[in-house]
Amino acid sequence: MEETYLIFTIEKFSYKKKESLIENRKLYAIDTGMINAVSFKFSEDISHLYENIVAVELLRKKAVNFNMEIYYWKNPIKEEVDFVIKDRLKIKQLIQVCYSIDDYDIKKREIRALMKASKELKCKNLLVITDDKEGEEKVDNKKIKYIPLWKWLLE
Numbered sequence: 001m002e003e004t005y006l007i008f009t010i011e012k013f014s015y016k017k018k019e020s021l022i023e024n025r026k027l028y029a030i031d032t033g034m035i036n037a038v039s040f041k042f043s044e045d046i047s048h049l050y051e052n053i054v055a056v057e058l059l060r061k062k063a064v065n066f067n068m069e070i071y072y073w074k075n076p077i078k079e080e081v082d083f084v085i086k087d088r089l090k091i092k093q094l095i096q097v098c099y100s101i102d103d104y105d106i107k108k109r110e111i112r113a114l115m116k117a118s119k120e121l122k123c124k125n126l127l128v129i130t131d132d133k134e135g136e137e138k139v140d141n142k143k144i145k146y147i148p149l150w151k152w153l154l155e
Contacts, residue, residue, distance in 0.1 A: 006030060008059060013071035013084045013121070026072050028055040046131075047099040050149055051082055054097050054129055057153060058083060073121065079113035084121065091123040099131050101146075115140055127152075 009025035032052050055070075062068045067088050073081040083095040096114050101107040114126055126144045133146045 008055075010055065010070055010072050010083075013073045013086070023074075026055075028052050028059075030056065032056065047097065050099050050129065050131075051097040053149065054083065054095065054152075058085070073113075073117045075113075075116060075120075079109075079116055081113050081117040084117070084123075091121045093125040093127060094118060094121070094123050096128045097149075098128060101128065101130055101133060111139060111144065114144065115142065118142060 007027050007029055009027055011025055012019075012023040014023070029052055032049060058070050062070060065087070069086040071084040071086065073084050073094070081094050082097045083093075084091060085093040085095065094114055094117050096110045098106065098110050101110060110128065114128070118124065118126055124142055126142060128144060128146045129149050129152050130146055132148050134148055134151065135146050137144050137146070
């Protein structure tokens with residue numbers, strides 16, 4: 001399916017290439033409309049659709065920046081950051097995608113993973129893409145930027 005450009009995959013980030021290749025990859029649909037057409041689900045999952053839209057846009061940006069690499073990050077206790085953006089040898093940005101972070105537990109989970117990845121990967125450029133929240137917040141002396149998906153897509 002990857003060869004026919006229906007889907008694309010993103011590897012888990014690791015400084016060890018072998019570990020990155022062994023781990024499960026995340027799958028994304030090139031055509032977001034295809035997700036609804038072929039998926040079997042009981043309720044709408046807007047967050048996964050948002051994440052897929054961000055993945056497609058990052059893939060587009062990668063096509064014009066050959067040094068850009070896209071990964072995801074996950075630690076042994078299954079905390080995850082949706083996107084790790086690497087340019088040459090440096091981690092440039094960590095991105096979490098969350099439709100709504102109004103729920104305290106969801107926000108806590110997303111920020112905790114982002115902060116752990118930030119510490120491990122030594123990256124201070126932290127971004128959370130949401131439905132409508134915009135602004136900045138300081139957590140553990142690190143600045144987290146919030147931006148609505150529509151605005152991020154226009155940048």
